[in-house]
Amino acid sequence: MRQRSLIAITAALAAGALTLTACGSRDDDGGGSSGDGGTTVVIGVDAPLTGDLSALGLGIKNSVDLATKQANKEKVVDGITFKIEALDDQAQPSSGQQNATKLVANKDVLGAVGPLNSSVAESMQKVFDDAKLVQVSPANTNPALTQGQNWNGGEKARPYKSYFRTATTDAIQGPYAAQYVYNDAKKTKAFVIDDKKTYGAGLAATFSDEYKKLGGKIVGTEHIDPETKDFSAVATKVKNSGADVVYYGGEYPQAGPLSKQIKAAGAKIPLVGGDGIYSADFISLAGASGAGDLATSVGAPVEELPSAKEFVANYKAAGYKDAYEAYGGYSYDSAWAIIQAVKKVVEDNNGELPDDARAKVTEAMQNVSFDGVTGKVSFDEFGDATNKQLTVYSVEGTDWSPVKSGTYEG
Amino acid sequence: MNELPQQLVNGLLLGSMYGLVAIGYTMVYGIVQLINFAHGEIFMIGGFGALTVYLYVLPDGTTMWIALPLMLLGAVIAAVIVAVGAERFAYRPLRGAPRLAPLITAIGLSLALQQAVWAWYPGAKESINFPEIAGGPFEIGSVTIQTGDVFLLAVAPISMAILAYFVMKTRTGRGMQATAQDPDTAKLMGINTDRIIVVAFALGAVFAAVGAVAYGLKYGQVQFRMGFILGLKAFTAAVLGGIGNIYGAMIGGLVLGIAETMATAYIADVPGMSQLGGQSWANVWAFVLLILVLLFRPQGLMGERVADRA
Amino acid sequence: MSGVGPVEPGEGTRAWDIPGPGTPPEPSPEPPRGRLAQTYTRHRRVVLSIAAAAVLLAGGGYLYATRPEQAPPDPPPYPSQVVGITYLGPEPSPDNAPPKSFSIGVELTVQSGPQVTVLRITQPYAGLSLASVPRLPFRTRTGFPHKINITMQVTECAQVPTNAGLPFLDVTLRNMRAIQVHSFILGERYAHDLSEAVQGACSTNSATAPKR
Numbered sequence: 039m040r041q042r043s044l045i046a047i048t049a050a051l052a053a054g055a056l057t058l059t060a061c062g063s064r065d066d067d068g069g070g071s072s073g074d075g076g077t078t079v080v081i082g083v084d085a086p087l088t089g090d091l092s093a094l095g096l097g098i099k100n101s102v103d104l105a106t107k108q109a110n111k112e113k114v115v116d117g118i119t120f121k122i123e124a125l126d127d128q129a130q131p132s133s134g135q136q137n138a139t140k141l142v143a144n145k146d147v148l149g150a151v152g153p154l155n156s157s158v159a160e161s162m163q164k165v166f167d168d169a170k171l172v173q174v175s176p177a178n179t180n181p182a183l184t185q186g187q188n189w190n191g192g193e194k195a196r197p198y199k200s201y202f203r204t205a206t207t208d209a210i211q212g213p214y215a216a217q218y219v220y221n222d223a224k225k226t227k228a229f230v231i232d233d234k235k236t237y238g239a240g241l242a243a244t245f246s247d248e249y250k251k252l253g254g255k256i257v258g259t260e261h262i263d264p265e266t267k268d269f270s271a272v273a274t275k276v277k278n279s280g281a282d283v284v285y286y287g288g289e290y291p292q293a294g295p296l297s298k299q300i301k302a303a304g305a306k307i308p309l310v311g312g313d314g315i316y317s318a319d320f321i322s323l324a325g326a327s328g329a330g331d332l333a334t335s336v337g338a339p340v341e342e343l344p345s346a347k348e349f350v351a352n353y354k355a356a357g358y359k360d361a362y363e364a365y366g367g368y369s370y371d372s373a374w375a376i377i378q379a380v381k382k383v384v385e386d387n388n389g390e391l392p393d394d395a396r397a398k399v400t401e402a403m404q405n406v407s408f409d410g411v412t413g414k415v416s417f418d419e420f421g422d423a424t425n426k427q428l429t430v431y432s433v434e435g436t437d438w439s440p441v442k443s444g445t446y447e448g
Numbered sequence: 449m450n451e452l453p454q455q456l457v458n459g460l461l462l463g464s465m466y467g468l469v470a471i472g473y474t475m476v477y478g479i480v481q482l483i484n485f486a487h488g489e490i491f492m493i494g495g496f497g498a499l500t501v502y503l504y505v506l507p508d509g510t511t512m513w514i515a516l517p518l519m520l521l522g523a524v525i526a527a528v529i530v531a532v533g534a535e536r537f538a539y540r541p542l543r544g545a546p547r548l549a550p551l552i553t554a555i556g557l558s559l560a561l562q563q564a565v566w567a568w569y570p571g572a573k574e575s576i577n578f579p580e581i582a583g584g585p586f587e588i589g590s591v592t593i594q595t596g597d598v599f600l601l602a603v604a605p606i607s608m609a610i611l612a613y614f615v616m617k618t619r620t621g622r623g624m625q626a627t628a629q630d631p632d633t634a635k636l637m638g639i640n641t642d643r644i645i646v647v648a649f650a651l652g653a654v655f656a657a658v659g660a661v662a663y664g665l666k667y668g669q670v671q672f673r674m675g676f677i678l679g680l681k682a683f684t685a686a687v688l689g690g691i692g693n694i695y696g697a698m699i700g701g702l703v704l705g706i707a708e709t710m711a712t713a714y715i716a717d718v719p720g721m722s723q724l725g726g727q728s729w730a731n732v733w734a735f736v737l738l739i740l741v742l743l744f745r746p747q748g749l750m751g752e753r754v755a756d757r758a
Numbered sequence: 759m760s761g762v763g764p765v766e767p768g769e770g771t772r773a774w775d776i777p778g779p780g781t782p783p784e785p786s787p788e789p790p791r792g793r794l795a796q797t798y799t800r801h802r803r804v805v806l807s808i809a810a811a812a813v814l815l816a817g818g819g820y821l822y823a824t825r826p827e828q829a830p831p832d833p834p835p836y837p838s839q840v841v842g843i844t845y846l847g848p849e850p851s852p853d854n855a856p857p858k859s860f861s862i863g864v865e866l867t868v869q870s871g872p873q874v875t876v877l878r879i880t881q882p883y884a885g886l887s888l889a890s891v892p893r894l895p896f897r898t899r900t901g902f903p904h905k906i907n908i909t910m911q912v913t914e915c916a917q918v919p920t921n922a923g924l925p926f927l928d929v930t931l932r933n934m935r936a937i938q939v940h941s942f943i944l945g946e947r948y949a950h951d952l953s954e955a956v957q958g959a960c961s962t963n964s965a966t967a968p969k970r
Binding site: 088089090092093096233234259260261262263265266267268269270271272274275277278291294295298299302303304319322323325360 | 451454455458459461462566573574575577580585592594667668669671673674677708709712713716726727728729730731
């Protein structure tokens with residue numbers, strides 16, 4: 039009798055312990071099932087992993103990593119294990135091109151996510167296109183990358199068939215900011231500053247165009263040197279111009295100090311920028327005086343999308359050291375688009391990768407469609423995202439809080 | 449409203465910072481004819497030294513009146529240790545080597561220091577916020593001066609005066625002058641030139657550290673790359689003022705700072721020059737100025753004859 | 759049966775609870791002291807089964823609490839995430855339209871989720887006023903396109919941009935989740951038609967009906 043009850047307890051305890059450990063291991067093992075043979079497909083990542091913009095770059099890299107782990111865990115493509123190869127472009131076009139060449143040389147690479155900077159993308163597009171290797175950028179917003187140099191003159195022509203992006207273009211972002219600043223914020227005199235880079239100058243130009251059309255006055259323009267942190271001379275000019283708003287085309291490492299120095303110079307006017315300044319670091323760099331600064335960013339606010347919440351939770355659970363930042367969701371979706379394209383190609387070829395996998399994946403990318411972190415992901419005939427949402431955020435306390443959202447339905 | 453006074457003050461502040469850093473270049477060059485390209489990174493290390501004191505040594509909420517001297521001390525200690533260490537382990541073994549060897553070592557050291565801070569200082573992959581002195585800006589006529597700038601305005605002339613006194617009046621200072629004029633003879637006269645060289649590196653580091661604290665207070669942030677461009681500018685300032693001459697370094701810094709500010713502020717308004725104005729062209733105008741000065745005064749504004757040295 | 763142990767029981771291999779022939783009978787175990795222990799000896803079976811049940815419950819509870827989908831039913835989506843508006847084209851102005859006005863048609867569709875109510879439609883320019891048919895607010899049916907006729911009147915030509923590149927409509931939407939003002943940027947065709955209509959309405963010869 040005694041033995042029997044002892045056995046019962048042991049059995050119960052063992053069962054409990056087993057289920058508990060099973061729980062534990064289910065979470066830990068996640069990506070560990072990669073050992074079970076099959077083919078490895080590498081997704082290249084190109085982003086600035088060092089330097090001023092490394093926060094954004096590391097967010098991109100980690101998000102792509104998360105996407106591949108998720109794909110391996112859920113066995114999205116049978117028999118295929120995804121890996122990433124992350125290369126640092128230091129936000130330099132020359133490094134970007136070298137990285138593109140390197141990724142092309144690796145036969146396992148079937149797609150690449152990146153880069154962050156439009157100027158870097160310009161140097162990579164041809165290398166990838168010659169190799170028919172698909173490239174999906176989570177962050178490039180320069181319209182010319184997909185619609186050709188003459189996009190503004192009404193002659194849209196896609197220069198490279200292998201280039202796609204999940205980000206919205208400046209052709210929408212700049213004008214939307216202009217509308218918001220002129221009509222909603224009622225600011226009629228703008229001082230426009232840019233950093234002369236492809237992204238910044240392009241954004242500032244689309245803003246200025248629309249702002250002038252709406253009836254706003256550009257009271258001054260300035261191009262800053264992104265290598266310096268001393269903008270006092272520019273700030274003094276802004277103050278004396280009598281502007282009631284500053285538009286900055288560029289990125290947060292310069293925008294933060296610029297905003298701070300403009301306010302310190304005595305011009306208590308908001309600084310408005312694009313997705314390049316939509317980063318938590320902008321708020322800390324701009325300091326307390328940055329309250330009320332505005333940024334437009336691509337996509338809807340995270341709290342409005344359940345898929346985004348899940349991404350945020352997974353990202354946290356994966357324990358990455360760096361935040362996912364402005365482009366995390368777009369990077370995840372970019373990687374997921376490549377994974378979906380690979381899946382389609384493999385399924386069409388009886389479960390194996392065909393010989394011309396790169397060309398096939400590029401082809402398949404055109405018809406990819408799924409519900410991603412940032413909403414519905416699919417691409418139009420230029421390779422641009424069809425989901426064109428954007429949101430105006432304003433600095434409140436230590437956070438960006440959404441002010442107004444819009445959807446492009448053209 | 450006339451913005452000239454404000455722009456002059458902006459230039460003066462920027463120039464003072466260039467000058468503080470330029471002293472390190474000019475002193476080391478004057479004594480060992482080495483362009484210490486790692487000096488910009490020593491400046492950066494100084495900034496991080498001050499930050500470390502503020503973040504990890506002092507209790508939270510220490511007022512800046514107590515914190516600032518201690519941060520200054522931390523900055524100086526960090527910068528001097530790195531500078532003296534660099535001299536001892538990177539430059540001294542190459543004392544007799546061809547001139548190119550220490551130059552390349554300096555560039556390598558510069559990259560190594562940058563990357564070391566990037567990799568190991570917690571949070572240094574991004575700009576880190578630097579504490580600021582509370583209190584509103586001061587308005588003097590049409591000129592606005594930030595609280596953080598007051599430190600720079602006060603400290604730059606004071607430290608220059610101390611340096612001048614040190615070099616002119618003290619034994620070590622005169623030893624430095626002697627070593628600069630002729631190291632071999634100085635040695636024969638019983639001057640410990642190795643010690644003098646160490647002192648030169650350390651003094652340069654002290655000034656860089658002071659400059660770094662001023663930088664942090666002025667811009668409210670430090671980052672691992674802050675020394676690179678500023679170092680280049682300071683080197684330019686040292687050459688402009690006449691490399692090897694400590695007064696030249698300060699004057700060169702001021703001229704460069706004011707020139708850049710004026711170029712940013714006014715070139716675009718000159719008829720037909722709107723394409724060539726603005727801050728992105730300020731460097732170009734600064735270097736145009738440098739070339740013009742060197743054309744007419746190859747030794748720099750305050751320099752002595754360097755032809756027989758270089 | 760792999761030959762472990764002797765076939766015949768050897769010395770000392772006898773089961774311990776059968777008293778050996780030579781050994782004195784074991785003293786019956788002393789009743790343990792303490793009330794708790796006594797209760798335990800008396801109700802050992804009950805206690806043990808309760809303990810086992812408790813362990814199982816705890817294990818099950820842990821599993822339940824940490825199960826992967828703790829899906830409380832998803833809250834309905836934000837209205838702006840399910841509403842699409844497409845631009846149809848210019849429409850003839852209604853008969854009672856005021857001067858300097860023109861009409862356009864848009865189609866609003868709620869793709870999924872609960873009912874959405876359209877509370878307000880505005881446009882951002884100070885010199886334009888806007889009226890719409892059907893009258894607002896109106897409720898929508900999910901998955902069913904609703905055509906809306908919008909008539910705009912130019913009240914002050916100076917306050918309307920004649921060539922805005924990215925005009926939009928601000929639509930206030932409400933569902934169970936939230937009330938939102940969302941901009942619907944209707945694209946190039948709308949921008950073109952709008953600027954043409956505004957130019958028509960504001961041209962010097964404003965007596966003529968706006969060009970269509």
